[in-house]
Amino acid sequence: MAVQPLSARATTIHDIAAVCGVAPSTVSRALSTPERVNFRTRERIQRAAEELNYIPNSQAKALSSGKTGAVAVLVPDITNPFYFDLIRGTQLQLKAAGYTQLLVDTEESDDVEASAIQELRKSADGVIVAASRLSDEALIAASTAMPLVAVNRDVAGVPAVIIDTPSATSQALDHLISLGHRHISYLAGPATSQPSALRWAALSAAAEERGVTVQKLGPYAPKTQSGAAAADAAVHSGASACIVFNDLIAIGMLQRLRERGVRVPEDLSIVGCDDIFGADFCNPPLTTMSSPIEQAGRVAVTMLLARLGPPTAAGSRTRSVMPTHLTVRSSTGVARDAGNVTLGLTTGSLPIAPE
Amino acid sequence: MAVQPLSARATTIHDIAAVCGVAPSTVSRALSTPERVNFRTRERIQRAAEELNYIPNSQAKALSSGKTGAVAVLVPDITNPFYFDLIRGTQLQLKAAGYTQLLVDTEESDDVEASAIQELRKSADGVIVAASRLSDEALIAASTAMPLVAVNRDVAGVPAVIIDTPSATSQALDHLISLGHRHISYLAGPATSQPSALRWAALSAAAEERGVTVQKLGPYAPKTQSGAAAADAAVHSGASACIVFNDLIAIGMLQRLRERGVRVPEDLSIVGCDDIFGADFCNPPLTTMSSPIEQAGRVAVTMLLARLGPPTAAGSRTRSVMPTHLTVRSSTGVARDAGNVTLGLTTGSLPIAPE
DNA sequence: ATGAAAGCGCTAACAC
DNA sequence: GTGTTAGCGCTTTCAT
Numbered sequence: 153m154a155v156q157p158l159s160a161r162a163t164t165i166h167d168i169a170a171v172c173g174v175a176p177s178t179v180s181r182a183l184s185t186p187e188r189v190n191f192r193t194r195e196r197i198q199r200a201a202e203e204l205n206y207i208p209n210s211q212a213k214a215l216s217s218g219k220t221g222a223v224a225v226l227v228p229d230i231t232n233p234f235y236f237d238l239i240r241g242t243q244l245q246l247k248a249a250g251y252t253q254l255l256v257d258t259e260e261s262d263d264v265e266a267s268a269i270q271e272l273r274k275s276a277d278g279v280i281v282a283a284s285r286l287s288d289e290a291l292i293a294a295s296t297a298m299p300l301v302a303v304n305r306d307v308a309g310v311p312a313v314i315i316d317t318p319s320a321t322s323q324a325l326d327h328l329i330s331l332g333h334r335h336i337s338y339l340a341g342p343a344t345s346q347p348s349a350l351r352w353a354a355l356s357a358a359a360e361e362r363g364v365t366v367q368k369l370g371p372y373a374p375k376t377q378s379g380a381a382a383a384d385a386a387v388h389s390g391a392s393a394c395i396v397f398n399d400l401i402a403i404g405m406l407q408r409l410r411e412r413g414v415r416v417p418e419d420l421s422i423v424g425c426d427d428i429f430g431a432d433f434c435n436p437p438l439t440t441m442s443s444p445i446e447q448a449g450r451v452a453v454t455m456l457l458a459r460l461g462p463p464t465a466a467g468s469r470t471r472s473v474m475p476t477h478l479t480v481r482s483s484t485g486v487a488r489d490a491g492n493v494t495l496g497l498t499t500g501s502l503p504i505a506p507e
Numbered sequence: 508m509a510v511q512p513l514s515a516r517a518t519t520i521h522d523i524a525a526v527c528g529v530a531p532s533t534v535s536r537a538l539s540t541p542e543r544v545n546f547r548t549r550e551r552i553q554r555a556a557e558e559l560n561y562i563p564n565s566q567a568k569a570l571s572s573g574k575t576g577a578v579a580v581l582v583p584d585i586t587n588p589f590y591f592d593l594i595r596g597t598q599l600q601l602k603a604a605g606y607t608q609l610l611v612d613t614e615e616s617d618d619v620e621a622s623a624i625q626e627l628r629k630s631a632d633g634v635i636v637a638a639s640r641l642s643d644e645a646l647i648a649a650s651t652a653m654p655l656v657a658v659n660r661d662v663a664g665v666p667a668v669i670i671d672t673p674s675a676t677s678q679a680l681d682h683l684i685s686l687g688h689r690h691i692s693y694l695a696g697p698a699t700s701q702p703s704a705l706r707w708a709a710l711s712a713a714a715e716e717r718g719v720t721v722q723k724l725g726p727y728a729p730k731t732q733s734g735a736a737a738a739d740a741a742v743h744s745g746a747s748a749c750i751v752f753n754d755l756i757a758i759g760m761l762q763r764l765r766e767r768g769v770r771v772p773e774d775l776s777i778v779g780c781d782d783i784f785g786a787d788f789c790n791p792p793l794t795t796m797s798s799p800i801e802q803a804g805r806v807a808v809t810m811l812l813a814r815l816g817p818p819t820a821a822g823s824r825t826r827s828v829m830p831t832h833l834t835v836r837s838s839t840g841v842a843r844d845a846g847n848v849t850l851g852l853t854t855g856s857l858p859i860a861p862e
Numbered sequence: 863a864t865g866a867a868a869g870c871g872c873t874a875a876c877a878c
Numbered sequence: 879g880t881g882t883t884a885g886c887g888c889t890t891t892c893a894t
Contacts, residue, residue, distance in 0.1 A: 162629065164871055180873060187892045190879055209629045211569040212871035215886045220566070231595050233784065236586045245584065252630075257598055257608040273562045274517065274887095275607075403788055429588060433758055435790035454625055519887055530865045535889060545863055567887035570870045629871095865894080870887105877882075 163204040171200045224254040224276040228283050235430040241449020262286050269294045278456045301456045304347050305415045311470045313452045318354035320441040320476035324423045325358050334394040339382045340370030341397030348397050372401050379404015393421035399428045421484040436482035443476040518559040526555050576842035578629040579609040583638050588783040596804020617641050624649045633811045637779045640699045656811045659702050666825045668807045673709035675796040675831035679778045680713050688748040695725030696752030703752050734759015754783045776839040791837035798831040
């Protein structure tokens with residue numbers, strides 16, 4: 153682990169070439185395409201490279217080859233725990249493939265996202281976009297601008313990894329119905345969030361089939377701070393249960409409901425989404441929708457890398473769906489008399505608990 | 508937001524030069540050092556660049572100038588919530604300064620960390636290392652290899668941002684003493700974690716002064732999964748309160764203690780560290796040590812950027828200490844009769860609660 | 863104030 | 879197999 157001091161000029165393929173008495177291009181080959189060079193000279197060069205502590209200059213490599221060896225991963229909000237596992241997944245898979253990950257926080261903004269993709273065109277070989285806030289057209293345009301894989305965004309022509317929360321939403325509805333709930337509210341996520349829209353569509357369709365009523369509240373920003381408003385709205389809606397866009401909002405609701413003296417699940421049942429860090433130890437623990445997020449990240453990388461490789465790889469998948477299931481914890485679970493729902497709360501008239 | 512299709516070759520300074528009828532070098536100047544070029548031509552060039560949707564090639568820039576415009580941020584574990592705010596802080600400050608952030612997960616490994624720094628030498632202008640697992644010597648060597656700022660690692664000669672958890676640890680001890688505790692356990696973090704060692708040193712010194720007994724347990728990996736073993740050890744130690752290396756472990760302990768039927772804080776008080784996402788909504792909410800982590804990230808960036816600028820900036824700070832304070836929540840708070848401690852548990856003989 | 867020319871370190875034809 | 883020769887797109891002397 154001999155670290156070179158700052159002052160010392162880094163060794164280049166020219167230094168190695170000089171030492172070995174060969175041309176720089178031979179060194180390049182010996183290091184990049186070993187099979188194209190004589191066994192003995194290759195050995196010699198590799199040994200010299202080792203000894204001189206040679207580290208290839210990725211900038212130069214990128215400049216002349218056009219390949220950066222980097223993949224950008226765009227997320228709307230780095231501090232949202234949902235993305236941790238995704239990032240971890242992409243990071244691991246990229247590293248395994250010898251790629252570097254460029255993590256970019258797009259701050260929930262479509263403008264930032266669009267310009268990031270634009271600027272990344274030359275610094276990354278491809279990009280993985282999680283929960284894109286872009287319009288369909290913009291996303292398609294971006295995807296023609298550079299190799300791109302979307303996560304949780306289904307647009308024709310754009311390769312994607314989809315986390316199937318809509319069908320889990322139906323499961324959640326059935327779960328709630330089985331507990332006796334007949335009037336359920338959906339707390340929506342950002343207006344530009346496709347998953348939020350799809351879940352609501354799935355939920356309202358399923359509700360109609362089952363003969364129960366659902367209503368949409370929101371939109372709410374995907375942050376715990378949105379929980380207070382969401383909780384108040386949920387209580388006001390008169391629903392006995394609610395399905396929330398994500399665990400962040402749901403956890404925020406839990407806090408507000410406690411302040412207001414609304415008991416969960418006795419007075420109001422809550423179902424979150426994502427099963428993020430914290431969903432299992434909040435109070436009460438959250439019933440939520442779980443899915444293999446880290447694996448989703450890996451799959452996204454695999455798909456992207458496939459398009460970077462042989463252009464003739466016509467067989468590469470362009471769409472991958474990750475299964476999602478309901479994880480039942482204590483925030484739901486109070487059975488009610490079917491068809492005879494008795495709410496433990498008086499709509500909209502709950503006091504804020506003192507202290 | 509006109510995105511260029513993949514096929515179209517990106518515009519270069521040559522294109523702009525051709526359009527404006529000037530030399531490429533003039534374009535370069537007009538864009539990089541505008542003051543060195545005639546007002547009118549500058550205007551013309553800048554307009555053309557705009558229209559042609561010019562995006563400078565950062566690789567080429569880096570290759571010829573030696574400056575990459577990127578700063579690497581190394582963290583031991585991306586999924587540890589403690590780093591979220593730090594990352595967010597560095598990201599914001601770097602972006603504000605026009606730098607790109609390279610996020611690297613070193614997987615709690617000193618080898619990965621060392622080689623990452625080595626490889627980053629050419630792809631980043633500097634590096635910020637959080638919670639380094641490197642030995643003092645290796646860290647010093649790394650810091651001579653490239654501009655570096657350490658976070659939470661105090662080594663002579665290495666610029667650093669220190670989060671002052673040791674003194675908060677003393678505060679925690681006083682808090683516990685004021686509640687009547689006289690025998691306290693410290694659940695240590697990784698053996699290579701300097702903050703863990705410093706906190707234990709501060710704690711044992713303070714305990715001696717106050718005349719109470721403390722003992723060290725561990726080390727434990729900074730993950731919730733370590734909580735079970737930590738909880739069992741804490742119970743077995745006979746202490747009535749414990750100070751835990753971080754909130755991750757503390758939260759894991761909370762779960763285990765509930766399973767065992769040990770009440771917090773009645774039977775055992777717990778103090779965590781970092782005030783991570785979740786510390787306020789776990790059950791019971793955690794008393795913990797809080798500090799301005801995001802700001803620490805910003806400060807680290809500012810320090811690093813200062814060293815990248817004018818080499819004569821002799822006035823730049825080389826060490827910055829972030830204050831830390833105790834945030835008291837429900838995981839401590841049961842007053843005990845001073846000097847007459849009655850523990851609610853029988854040491855080491857607690858049953859595992861059924862179910 | 864602007865142009866010409868020489869690289870930065872590496873890869874990629876193209877010869878030999 | 880290996881050397882030669884061009885660049886990749888930009889910055890940077892050095893002239894003018």
